Amino acid sequence: MHRREVLAGLAAAGAGALLPRFAVAEIPAGAGTVRTVSDGNLVLPRSFVLGGLPEEELAPILKAHGVSGDQLTPPCNVTLYQDDTRTVLFDVGAGATFMPSAGELFESLDAAGVAPEDVTEVVFTHAHPDHLWGLLDDFGDPAFPNARLMMGRAEWDYWTDPETVNTIGAERQAFAVGAARRLEMVADQMEFFEDDDEVLPGIVAVGTFGHTPGHMSFDVGGGDGVFVIGDAVANAHVAFARPGWATANDQDPETAAATRTALMGRLAEEARTVIGFHLPHGGTGRVVAEGDGYRFEAADS
Structure with missing residues:
Protein backbone atom coordinates (compact mmCIF):
# COMPACT_ATOMS: atom_id res chain seq x y z
CA MET A 1 0.00 0.00 0.00
CA HIS A 2 1.08 3.58 -0.66
CA ARG A 3 1.83 5.79 2.36
CA ARG A 4 -1.19 7.98 1.51
CA GLU A 5 -3.52 4.94 1.62
CA VAL A 6 -2.10 3.83 4.96
CA LEU A 7 -2.62 7.28 6.49
CA ALA A 8 -6.13 7.51 5.08
CA GLY A 9 -6.94 4.15 6.60
CA LEU A 10 -5.65 5.21 9.99
CA ALA A 11 -7.73 8.37 9.92
CA ALA A 12 -10.82 6.39 8.98
CA ALA A 13 -10.15 4.11 11.92
CA GLY A 14 -10.18 7.06 14.31
CA ALA A 15 -6.44 7.65 14.34
CA GLY A 16 -6.70 11.28 13.27
CA ALA A 17 -5.24 12.31 16.62
CA LEU A 18 -1.87 11.22 15.25
CA LEU A 19 -1.81 13.95 12.64
CA PRO A 20 -0.84 16.96 14.83
CA ARG A 21 2.62 15.41 15.07
CA PHE A 22 2.98 16.15 11.39
CA ALA A 23 1.51 19.62 10.96
CA VAL A 24 0.49 22.61 13.04
CA ALA A 25 -2.22 25.17 12.31
CA GLU A 26 -1.91 27.35 9.23
CA ILE A 27 -0.64 30.88 9.86
CA PRO A 28 -1.28 33.74 7.39
CA ALA A 29 1.92 35.02 5.77
CA GLY A 30 1.74 37.55 2.97
CA ALA A 31 -0.33 36.15 0.10
CA GLY A 32 -0.31 32.63 1.52
CA THR A 33 -0.07 30.55 4.66
CA VAL A 34 2.65 28.64 6.46
CA ARG A 35 2.67 25.58 8.69
CA THR A 36 5.33 23.16 9.81
CA VAL A 37 5.66 19.50 8.97
CA SER A 38 7.80 17.16 11.03
CA ASP A 39 10.88 15.33 9.84
CA GLY A 40 11.15 13.54 13.19
CA ASN A 41 13.95 14.45 15.56
CA LEU A 42 17.70 14.26 16.01
CA VAL A 43 19.56 12.41 18.76
CA LEU A 44 22.75 14.32 19.56
CA PRO A 45 25.45 14.05 22.21
CA ARG A 46 24.98 16.87 24.67
CA SER A 47 28.63 17.81 24.13
CA PHE A 48 28.03 18.44 20.42
CA VAL A 49 25.63 21.27 21.28
CA LEU A 50 26.61 22.45 24.76
CA GLY A 51 30.22 21.36 25.20
CA GLY A 52 32.52 23.91 26.84
CA LEU A 53 29.79 26.05 28.42
CA PRO A 54 30.05 27.08 32.09
CA GLU A 55 28.32 24.27 33.99
CA GLU A 56 27.31 26.35 37.02
CA GLU A 57 25.30 28.71 34.81
CA LEU A 58 24.21 26.04 32.36
CA ALA A 59 22.72 23.56 34.85
CA PRO A 60 19.82 25.73 36.13
CA ILE A 61 18.85 26.71 32.56
CA LEU A 62 18.62 23.08 31.49
CA LYS A 63 16.79 22.09 34.67
CA ALA A 64 14.19 24.79 34.11
CA HIS A 65 13.50 23.30 30.67
CA GLY A 66 13.48 19.69 31.82
CA VAL A 67 16.65 18.83 29.91
CA SER A 68 18.85 16.15 31.47
CA GLY A 69 21.16 13.33 30.52
CA ASP A 70 23.91 13.05 27.93
CA GLN A 71 21.72 13.31 24.84
CA LEU A 72 19.54 15.98 23.28
CA THR A 73 16.60 15.13 21.02
CA PRO A 74 15.69 18.32 19.13
CA PRO A 75 12.66 18.18 16.84
CA CYS A 76 13.01 18.89 13.12
CA ASN A 77 10.35 21.26 11.78
CA VAL A 78 10.24 21.83 8.03
CA THR A 79 8.37 24.99 7.01
CA LEU A 80 5.72 24.65 4.30
CA TYR A 81 4.44 27.79 2.53
CA GLN A 82 1.47 27.68 0.17
CA ASP A 83 -0.38 30.31 -1.84
CA ASP A 84 -2.54 30.20 -4.97
CA THR A 85 0.36 29.18 -7.21
CA ARG A 86 3.20 27.92 -5.02
CA THR A 87 3.99 25.12 -2.60
CA VAL A 88 7.36 25.96 -1.05
CA LEU A 89 9.50 23.93 1.34
CA PHE A 90 12.18 25.60 3.43
CA ASP A 91 14.72 22.73 3.63
CA VAL A 92 14.00 19.08 2.92
CA GLY A 93 14.87 17.21 6.11
CA ALA A 94 17.42 14.46 6.64
CA GLY A 95 16.28 11.72 4.29
CA ALA A 96 16.61 8.06 5.12
CA THR A 97 20.35 7.75 5.74
CA PHE A 98 21.29 10.34 8.38
CA MET A 99 19.80 8.86 11.55
CA PRO A 100 16.86 6.54 12.34
CA SER A 101 14.88 9.10 14.33
CA ALA A 102 14.65 11.53 11.39
CA GLY A 103 13.57 11.27 7.76
CA GLU A 104 9.77 11.42 8.25
CA LEU A 105 9.09 14.31 5.88
CA PHE A 106 7.29 12.32 3.15
CA GLU A 107 4.89 10.86 5.71
CA SER A 108 4.29 14.30 7.20
CA LEU A 109 3.60 15.83 3.81
CA ASP A 110 1.17 13.01 3.08
CA ALA A 111 -0.65 13.83 6.31
CA ALA A 112 -0.78 17.47 5.25
CA GLY A 113 -2.21 16.55 1.83
CA VAL A 114 0.93 17.45 -0.12
CA ALA A 115 2.62 15.10 -2.60
CA PRO A 116 6.33 15.53 -3.45
CA GLU A 117 5.30 16.36 -7.01
CA ASP A 118 3.26 19.31 -5.70
CA VAL A 119 6.31 21.16 -4.37
CA THR A 120 7.17 24.06 -6.69
CA GLU A 121 10.24 25.45 -4.89
CA VAL A 122 12.70 24.32 -2.25
CA VAL A 123 14.56 27.14 -0.48
CA PHE A 124 17.47 26.14 1.75
CA THR A 125 18.53 27.80 4.98
CA HIS A 126 21.81 25.86 4.92
CA ALA A 127 23.32 22.52 3.93
CA HIS A 128 23.70 20.53 7.15
CA PRO A 129 22.46 16.92 6.80
CA ASP A 130 19.15 17.40 8.62
CA HIS A 131 18.26 20.20 6.20
CA LEU A 132 19.71 18.90 2.91
CA TRP A 133 20.03 15.13 2.77
CA GLY A 134 16.33 14.63 2.01
CA LEU A 135 16.99 16.23 -1.38
CA LEU A 136 17.33 12.77 -2.97
CA ASP A 137 15.05 9.79 -2.54
CA ASP A 138 16.05 6.21 -1.71
CA PHE A 139 17.06 5.62 -5.34
CA GLY A 140 19.24 8.70 -5.64
CA ASP A 141 16.67 10.57 -7.72
CA PRO A 142 15.31 14.06 -6.91
CA ALA A 143 12.79 13.71 -4.09
CA PHE A 144 10.85 16.76 -5.32
CA PRO A 145 11.05 16.35 -9.09
CA ASN A 146 9.11 19.46 -10.12
CA ALA A 147 10.72 21.91 -7.70
CA ARG A 148 13.08 24.76 -8.38
CA LEU A 149 16.02 24.58 -5.95
CA MET A 150 17.35 27.77 -4.35
CA MET A 151 20.32 28.35 -2.01
CA GLY A 152 22.41 31.28 -0.84
CA ARG A 153 25.52 31.67 -2.99
CA ALA A 154 27.94 31.72 -0.03
CA GLU A 155 26.47 28.50 1.36
CA TRP A 156 26.75 26.75 -2.01
CA ASP A 157 30.34 27.94 -2.49
CA TYR A 158 31.36 26.63 0.93
CA TRP A 159 29.93 23.12 0.60
CA THR A 160 31.09 22.64 -3.01
CA ASP A 161 34.66 23.77 -2.26
CA PRO A 162 36.92 20.66 -2.32
CA GLU A 163 38.89 22.07 0.63
CA THR A 164 35.90 22.13 2.97
CA VAL A 165 36.26 18.46 3.88
CA ASN A 166 39.82 19.18 5.03
CA THR A 167 38.99 22.26 7.10
CA ILE A 168 35.60 21.49 8.65
CA GLY A 169 36.91 19.27 11.46
CA ALA A 170 36.77 15.52 11.94
CA GLU A 171 33.32 15.38 13.56
CA ARG A 172 31.73 17.13 10.57
CA GLN A 173 33.66 15.57 7.69
CA ALA A 174 30.73 13.31 6.83
CA PHE A 175 28.56 16.44 6.60
CA ALA A 176 30.92 17.87 3.97
CA VAL A 177 31.13 14.67 1.94
CA GLY A 178 27.37 14.17 1.97
CA ALA A 179 26.62 17.78 1.04
CA ALA A 180 29.14 17.86 -1.79
CA ARG A 181 27.78 14.65 -3.32
CA ARG A 182 24.17 15.79 -3.25
CA LEU A 183 24.86 19.30 -4.46
CA GLU A 184 26.96 18.00 -7.34
CA MET A 185 23.99 15.92 -8.47
CA VAL A 186 21.70 19.00 -8.64
CA ALA A 187 24.25 21.58 -9.76
CA ASP A 188 22.42 22.30 -13.02
CA GLN A 189 19.14 22.88 -11.20
CA MET A 190 20.28 25.16 -8.36
CA GLU A 191 19.50 28.87 -8.39
CA PHE A 192 21.34 31.32 -6.14
CA PHE A 193 20.51 34.37 -4.08
CA GLU A 194 22.23 36.83 -1.76
CA ASP A 195 21.40 38.48 1.55
CA ASP A 196 18.39 40.82 1.23
CA ASP A 197 17.26 39.35 -2.10
CA GLU A 198 13.57 38.69 -2.65
CA VAL A 199 13.95 35.03 -3.53
CA LEU A 200 10.25 34.58 -4.31
CA PRO A 201 7.40 37.14 -4.21
CA GLY A 202 7.00 38.20 -0.58
CA ILE A 203 9.92 36.05 0.65
CA VAL A 204 13.14 37.92 1.48
CA ALA A 205 16.47 36.30 2.39
CA VAL A 206 18.14 37.54 5.60
CA GLY A 207 21.80 36.64 6.16
CA THR A 208 22.18 34.98 9.57
CA PHE A 209 25.73 33.71 9.26
CA GLY A 210 27.70 31.68 11.78
CA HIS A 211 25.89 28.40 12.24
CA THR A 212 27.28 27.78 8.76
CA PRO A 213 29.19 30.29 6.63
CA GLY A 214 26.20 31.14 4.45
CA HIS A 215 23.23 30.38 6.71
CA MET A 216 20.07 32.23 5.67
CA SER A 217 16.79 33.04 7.39
CA PHE A 218 13.69 34.25 5.56
CA ASP A 219 11.16 37.01 6.15
CA VAL A 220 7.91 35.64 4.75
CA GLY A 221 5.19 38.21 4.26
CA GLY A 222 6.72 41.06 6.24
CA GLY A 223 5.61 42.25 9.69
CA ASP A 224 2.35 40.33 9.84
CA GLY A 225 3.92 37.19 8.36
CA VAL A 226 6.50 34.84 9.80
CA PHE A 227 10.27 34.79 10.15
CA VAL A 228 11.82 31.43 9.28
CA ILE A 229 15.02 31.29 11.35
CA GLY A 230 16.39 27.87 10.45
CA ASP A 231 19.23 27.09 12.87
CA ALA A 232 20.17 30.70 13.64
CA VAL A 233 18.45 29.97 16.99
CA ALA A 234 18.80 26.23 17.38
CA ASN A 235 17.16 25.44 20.72
CA ALA A 236 14.61 26.90 23.13
CA HIS A 237 16.76 26.83 26.26
CA VAL A 238 20.38 28.05 26.14
CA ALA A 239 20.05 29.93 22.84
CA PHE A 240 17.24 32.03 24.35
CA ALA A 241 18.53 32.43 27.88
CA ARG A 242 22.12 33.19 26.82
CA PRO A 243 22.11 34.12 23.12
CA GLY A 244 25.60 35.58 23.40
CA TRP A 245 27.20 32.29 24.44
CA ALA A 246 29.36 30.72 21.74
CA THR A 247 28.07 27.16 21.36
CA ALA A 248 29.67 24.04 19.91
CA ASN A 249 26.93 23.24 17.42
CA ASP A 250 27.76 26.35 15.37
CA GLN A 251 30.62 26.14 12.88
CA ASP A 252 31.71 29.70 13.67
CA PRO A 253 30.57 30.03 17.30
CA GLU A 254 31.56 33.67 17.80
CA THR A 255 29.90 34.91 14.61
CA ALA A 256 26.81 32.81 15.33
CA ALA A 257 26.54 34.28 18.84
CA ILE A 275 9.54 29.31 13.00
CA GLY A 276 12.64 27.53 14.24
CA PHE A 277 13.77 24.23 12.76
CA HIS A 278 14.68 22.80 16.17
CA LEU A 279 12.25 24.66 18.43
CA PRO A 280 9.50 22.74 20.31
CA HIS A 281 5.73 22.67 19.71
CA GLY A 282 6.07 22.61 15.94
CA GLY A 283 8.69 25.36 16.08
CA THR A 284 6.20 28.24 15.87
CA GLY A 285 5.97 31.05 18.41
CA ARG A 286 7.47 34.35 19.51
CA VAL A 287 10.67 35.62 21.08
CA VAL A 288 9.90 37.35 24.40
CA ALA A 289 12.43 39.39 26.37
CA GLU A 290 12.96 38.02 29.88
CA GLY A 291 15.59 39.27 32.33
CA ASP A 292 19.00 39.38 30.65
CA GLY A 293 17.86 37.06 27.86
CA TYR A 294 14.74 35.79 26.18
CA ARG A 295 12.23 32.96 26.26
CA PHE A 296 10.35 31.09 23.55
CA GLU A 297 6.59 31.52 23.75
CA ALA A 298 5.15 28.71 21.66
CA ALA A 299 2.12 29.48 19.51
CA ASP A 300 0.18 26.59 21.06
CA SER A 301 1.06 27.39 24.68
Missing part, protein backbone atom coordinates in the same frame (compact mmCIF):
# COMPACT_ATOMS: atom_id res chain seq x y z
CA ALA A 258 26.70 37.83 17.53
CA THR A 259 24.13 37.00 14.84
CA ARG A 260 21.82 35.33 17.35
CA THR A 261 22.03 38.22 19.82
CA ALA A 262 21.11 40.79 17.17
CA LEU A 263 18.39 38.59 15.69
CA MET A 264 16.73 37.89 19.05
CA GLY A 265 16.62 41.58 19.85
CA ARG A 266 15.00 42.36 16.52
CA LEU A 267 12.43 39.56 16.72
CA ALA A 268 11.44 40.45 20.29
CA GLU A 269 11.12 44.16 19.51
CA GLU A 270 9.01 43.50 16.42
CA ALA A 271 6.94 40.78 18.16
CA ARG A 272 7.38 38.62 15.09
CA THR A 273 6.01 35.12 14.70
CA VAL A 274 9.01 32.86 14.20
Whole structure:
Protein backbone atom coordinates (compact mmCIF):
# COMPACT_ATOMS: atom_id res chain seq x y z
CA MET A 1 0.00 0.00 0.00
CA HIS A 2 1.08 3.58 -0.66
CA ARG A 3 1.83 5.79 2.36
CA ARG A 4 -1.19 7.98 1.51
CA GLU A 5 -3.52 4.94 1.62
CA VAL A 6 -2.10 3.83 4.96
CA LEU A 7 -2.62 7.28 6.49
CA ALA A 8 -6.13 7.51 5.08
CA GLY A 9 -6.94 4.15 6.60
CA LEU A 10 -5.65 5.21 9.99
CA ALA A 11 -7.73 8.37 9.92
CA ALA A 12 -10.82 6.39 8.98
CA ALA A 13 -10.15 4.11 11.92
CA GLY A 14 -10.18 7.06 14.31
CA ALA A 15 -6.44 7.65 14.34
CA GLY A 16 -6.70 11.28 13.27
CA ALA A 17 -5.24 12.31 16.62
CA LEU A 18 -1.87 11.22 15.25
CA LEU A 19 -1.81 13.95 12.64
CA PRO A 20 -0.84 16.96 14.83
CA ARG A 21 2.62 15.41 15.07
CA PHE A 22 2.98 16.15 11.39
CA ALA A 23 1.51 19.62 10.96
CA VAL A 24 0.49 22.61 13.04
CA ALA A 25 -2.22 25.17 12.31
CA GLU A 26 -1.91 27.35 9.23
CA ILE A 27 -0.64 30.88 9.86
CA PRO A 28 -1.28 33.74 7.39
CA ALA A 29 1.92 35.02 5.77
CA GLY A 30 1.74 37.55 2.97
CA ALA A 31 -0.33 36.15 0.10
CA GLY A 32 -0.31 32.63 1.52
CA THR A 33 -0.07 30.55 4.66
CA VAL A 34 2.65 28.64 6.46
CA ARG A 35 2.67 25.58 8.69
CA THR A 36 5.33 23.16 9.81
CA VAL A 37 5.66 19.50 8.97
CA SER A 38 7.80 17.16 11.03
CA ASP A 39 10.88 15.33 9.84
CA GLY A 40 11.15 13.54 13.19
CA ASN A 41 13.95 14.45 15.56
CA LEU A 42 17.70 14.26 16.01
CA VAL A 43 19.56 12.41 18.76
CA LEU A 44 22.75 14.32 19.56
CA PRO A 45 25.45 14.05 22.21
CA ARG A 46 24.98 16.87 24.67
CA SER A 47 28.63 17.81 24.13
CA PHE A 48 28.03 18.44 20.42
CA VAL A 49 25.63 21.27 21.28
CA LEU A 50 26.61 22.45 24.76
CA GLY A 51 30.22 21.36 25.20
CA GLY A 52 32.52 23.91 26.84
CA LEU A 53 29.79 26.05 28.42
CA PRO A 54 30.05 27.08 32.09
CA GLU A 55 28.32 24.27 33.99
CA GLU A 56 27.31 26.35 37.02
CA GLU A 57 25.30 28.71 34.81
CA LEU A 58 24.21 26.04 32.36
CA ALA A 59 22.72 23.56 34.85
CA PRO A 60 19.82 25.73 36.13
CA ILE A 61 18.85 26.71 32.56
CA LEU A 62 18.62 23.08 31.49
CA LYS A 63 16.79 22.09 34.67
CA ALA A 64 14.19 24.79 34.11
CA HIS A 65 13.50 23.30 30.67
CA GLY A 66 13.48 19.69 31.82
CA VAL A 67 16.65 18.83 29.91
CA SER A 68 18.85 16.15 31.47
CA GLY A 69 21.16 13.33 30.52
CA ASP A 70 23.91 13.05 27.93
CA GLN A 71 21.72 13.31 24.84
CA LEU A 72 19.54 15.98 23.28
CA THR A 73 16.60 15.13 21.02
CA PRO A 74 15.69 18.32 19.13
CA PRO A 75 12.66 18.18 16.84
CA CYS A 76 13.01 18.89 13.12
CA ASN A 77 10.35 21.26 11.78
CA VAL A 78 10.24 21.83 8.03
CA THR A 79 8.37 24.99 7.01
CA LEU A 80 5.72 24.65 4.30
CA TYR A 81 4.44 27.79 2.53
CA GLN A 82 1.47 27.68 0.17
CA ASP A 83 -0.38 30.31 -1.84
CA ASP A 84 -2.54 30.20 -4.97
CA THR A 85 0.36 29.18 -7.21
CA ARG A 86 3.20 27.92 -5.02
CA THR A 87 3.99 25.12 -2.60
CA VAL A 88 7.36 25.96 -1.05
CA LEU A 89 9.50 23.93 1.34
CA PHE A 90 12.18 25.60 3.43
CA ASP A 91 14.72 22.73 3.63
CA VAL A 92 14.00 19.08 2.92
CA GLY A 93 14.87 17.21 6.11
CA ALA A 94 17.42 14.46 6.64
CA GLY A 95 16.28 11.72 4.29
CA ALA A 96 16.61 8.06 5.12
CA THR A 97 20.35 7.75 5.74
CA PHE A 98 21.29 10.34 8.38
CA MET A 99 19.80 8.86 11.55
CA PRO A 100 16.86 6.54 12.34
CA SER A 101 14.88 9.10 14.33
CA ALA A 102 14.65 11.53 11.39
CA GLY A 103 13.57 11.27 7.76
CA GLU A 104 9.77 11.42 8.25
CA LEU A 105 9.09 14.31 5.88
CA PHE A 106 7.29 12.32 3.15
CA GLU A 107 4.89 10.86 5.71
CA SER A 108 4.29 14.30 7.20
CA LEU A 109 3.60 15.83 3.81
CA ASP A 110 1.17 13.01 3.08
CA ALA A 111 -0.65 13.83 6.31
CA ALA A 112 -0.78 17.47 5.25
CA GLY A 113 -2.21 16.55 1.83
CA VAL A 114 0.93 17.45 -0.12
CA ALA A 115 2.62 15.10 -2.60
CA PRO A 116 6.33 15.53 -3.45
CA GLU A 117 5.30 16.36 -7.01
CA ASP A 118 3.26 19.31 -5.70
CA VAL A 119 6.31 21.16 -4.37
CA THR A 120 7.17 24.06 -6.69
CA GLU A 121 10.24 25.45 -4.89
CA VAL A 122 12.70 24.32 -2.25
CA VAL A 123 14.56 27.14 -0.48
CA PHE A 124 17.47 26.14 1.75
CA THR A 125 18.53 27.80 4.98
CA HIS A 126 21.81 25.86 4.92
CA ALA A 127 23.32 22.52 3.93
CA HIS A 128 23.70 20.53 7.15
CA PRO A 129 22.46 16.92 6.80
CA ASP A 130 19.15 17.40 8.62
CA HIS A 131 18.26 20.20 6.20
CA LEU A 132 19.71 18.90 2.91
CA TRP A 133 20.03 15.13 2.77
CA GLY A 134 16.33 14.63 2.01
CA LEU A 135 16.99 16.23 -1.38
CA LEU A 136 17.33 12.77 -2.97
CA ASP A 137 15.05 9.79 -2.54
CA ASP A 138 16.05 6.21 -1.71
CA PHE A 139 17.06 5.62 -5.34
CA GLY A 140 19.24 8.70 -5.64
CA ASP A 141 16.67 10.57 -7.72
CA PRO A 142 15.31 14.06 -6.91
CA ALA A 143 12.79 13.71 -4.09
CA PHE A 144 10.85 16.76 -5.32
CA PRO A 145 11.05 16.35 -9.09
CA ASN A 146 9.11 19.46 -10.12
CA ALA A 147 10.72 21.91 -7.70
CA ARG A 148 13.08 24.76 -8.38
CA LEU A 149 16.02 24.58 -5.95
CA MET A 150 17.35 27.77 -4.35
CA MET A 151 20.32 28.35 -2.01
CA GLY A 152 22.41 31.28 -0.84
CA ARG A 153 25.52 31.67 -2.99
CA ALA A 154 27.94 31.72 -0.03
CA GLU A 155 26.47 28.50 1.36
CA TRP A 156 26.75 26.75 -2.01
CA ASP A 157 30.34 27.94 -2.49
CA TYR A 158 31.36 26.63 0.93
CA TRP A 159 29.93 23.12 0.60
CA THR A 160 31.09 22.64 -3.01
CA ASP A 161 34.66 23.77 -2.26
CA PRO A 162 36.92 20.66 -2.32
CA GLU A 163 38.89 22.07 0.63
CA THR A 164 35.90 22.13 2.97
CA VAL A 165 36.26 18.46 3.88
CA ASN A 166 39.82 19.18 5.03
CA THR A 167 38.99 22.26 7.10
CA ILE A 168 35.60 21.49 8.65
CA GLY A 169 36.91 19.27 11.46
CA ALA A 170 36.77 15.52 11.94
CA GLU A 171 33.32 15.38 13.56
CA ARG A 172 31.73 17.13 10.57
CA GLN A 173 33.66 15.57 7.69
CA ALA A 174 30.73 13.31 6.83
CA PHE A 175 28.56 16.44 6.60
CA ALA A 176 30.92 17.87 3.97
CA VAL A 177 31.13 14.67 1.94
CA GLY A 178 27.37 14.17 1.97
CA ALA A 179 26.62 17.78 1.04
CA ALA A 180 29.14 17.86 -1.79
CA ARG A 181 27.78 14.65 -3.32
CA ARG A 182 24.17 15.79 -3.25
CA LEU A 183 24.86 19.30 -4.46
CA GLU A 184 26.96 18.00 -7.34
CA MET A 185 23.99 15.92 -8.47
CA VAL A 186 21.70 19.00 -8.64
CA ALA A 187 24.25 21.58 -9.76
CA ASP A 188 22.42 22.30 -13.02
CA GLN A 189 19.14 22.88 -11.20
CA MET A 190 20.28 25.16 -8.36
CA GLU A 191 19.50 28.87 -8.39
CA PHE A 192 21.34 31.32 -6.14
CA PHE A 193 20.51 34.37 -4.08
CA GLU A 194 22.23 36.83 -1.76
CA ASP A 195 21.40 38.48 1.55
CA ASP A 196 18.39 40.82 1.23
CA ASP A 197 17.26 39.35 -2.10
CA GLU A 198 13.57 38.69 -2.65
CA VAL A 199 13.95 35.03 -3.53
CA LEU A 200 10.25 34.58 -4.31
CA PRO A 201 7.40 37.14 -4.21
CA GLY A 202 7.00 38.20 -0.58
CA ILE A 203 9.92 36.05 0.65
CA VAL A 204 13.14 37.92 1.48
CA ALA A 205 16.47 36.30 2.39
CA VAL A 206 18.14 37.54 5.60
CA GLY A 207 21.80 36.64 6.16
CA THR A 208 22.18 34.98 9.57
CA PHE A 209 25.73 33.71 9.26
CA GLY A 210 27.70 31.68 11.78
CA HIS A 211 25.89 28.40 12.24
CA THR A 212 27.28 27.78 8.76
CA PRO A 213 29.19 30.29 6.63
CA GLY A 214 26.20 31.14 4.45
CA HIS A 215 23.23 30.38 6.71
CA MET A 216 20.07 32.23 5.67
CA SER A 217 16.79 33.04 7.39
CA PHE A 218 13.69 34.25 5.56
CA ASP A 219 11.16 37.01 6.15
CA VAL A 220 7.91 35.64 4.75
CA GLY A 221 5.19 38.21 4.26
CA GLY A 222 6.72 41.06 6.24
CA GLY A 223 5.61 42.25 9.69
CA ASP A 224 2.35 40.33 9.84
CA GLY A 225 3.92 37.19 8.36
CA VAL A 226 6.50 34.84 9.80
CA PHE A 227 10.27 34.79 10.15
CA VAL A 228 11.82 31.43 9.28
CA ILE A 229 15.02 31.29 11.35
CA GLY A 230 16.39 27.87 10.45
CA ASP A 231 19.23 27.09 12.87
CA ALA A 232 20.17 30.70 13.64
CA VAL A 233 18.45 29.97 16.99
CA ALA A 234 18.80 26.23 17.38
CA ASN A 235 17.16 25.44 20.72
CA ALA A 236 14.61 26.90 23.13
CA HIS A 237 16.76 26.83 26.26
CA VAL A 238 20.38 28.05 26.14
CA ALA A 239 20.05 29.93 22.84
CA PHE A 240 17.24 32.03 24.35
CA ALA A 241 18.53 32.43 27.88
CA ARG A 242 22.12 33.19 26.82
CA PRO A 243 22.11 34.12 23.12
CA GLY A 244 25.60 35.58 23.40
CA TRP A 245 27.20 32.29 24.44
CA ALA A 246 29.36 30.72 21.74
CA THR A 247 28.07 27.16 21.36
CA ALA A 248 29.67 24.04 19.91
CA ASN A 249 26.93 23.24 17.42
CA ASP A 250 27.76 26.35 15.37
CA GLN A 251 30.62 26.14 12.88
CA ASP A 252 31.71 29.70 13.67
CA PRO A 253 30.57 30.03 17.30
CA GLU A 254 31.56 33.67 17.80
CA THR A 255 29.90 34.91 14.61
CA ALA A 256 26.81 32.81 15.33
CA ALA A 257 26.54 34.28 18.84
CA ALA A 258 26.70 37.83 17.53
CA THR A 259 24.13 37.00 14.84
CA ARG A 260 21.82 35.33 17.35
CA THR A 261 22.03 38.22 19.82
CA ALA A 262 21.11 40.79 17.17
CA LEU A 263 18.39 38.59 15.69
CA MET A 264 16.73 37.89 19.05
CA GLY A 265 16.62 41.58 19.85
CA ARG A 266 15.00 42.36 16.52
CA LEU A 267 12.43 39.56 16.72
CA ALA A 268 11.44 40.45 20.29
CA GLU A 269 11.12 44.16 19.51
CA GLU A 270 9.01 43.50 16.42
CA ALA A 271 6.94 40.78 18.16
CA ARG A 272 7.38 38.62 15.09
CA THR A 273 6.01 35.12 14.70
CA VAL A 274 9.01 32.86 14.20
CA ILE A 275 9.54 29.31 13.00
CA GLY A 276 12.64 27.53 14.24
CA PHE A 277 13.77 24.23 12.76
CA HIS A 278 14.68 22.80 16.17
CA LEU A 279 12.25 24.66 18.43
CA PRO A 280 9.50 22.74 20.31
CA HIS A 281 5.73 22.67 19.71
CA GLY A 282 6.07 22.61 15.94
CA GLY A 283 8.69 25.36 16.08
CA THR A 284 6.20 28.24 15.87
CA GLY A 285 5.97 31.05 18.41
CA ARG A 286 7.47 34.35 19.51
CA VAL A 287 10.67 35.62 21.08
CA VAL A 288 9.90 37.35 24.40
CA ALA A 289 12.43 39.39 26.37
CA GLU A 290 12.96 38.02 29.88
CA GLY A 291 15.59 39.27 32.33
CA ASP A 292 19.00 39.38 30.65
CA GLY A 293 17.86 37.06 27.86
CA TYR A 294 14.74 35.79 26.18
CA ARG A 295 12.23 32.96 26.26
CA PHE A 296 10.35 31.09 23.55
CA GLU A 297 6.59 31.52 23.75
CA ALA A 298 5.15 28.71 21.66
CA ALA A 299 2.12 29.48 19.51
CA ASP A 300 0.18 26.59 21.06
CA SER A 301 1.06 27.39 24.68
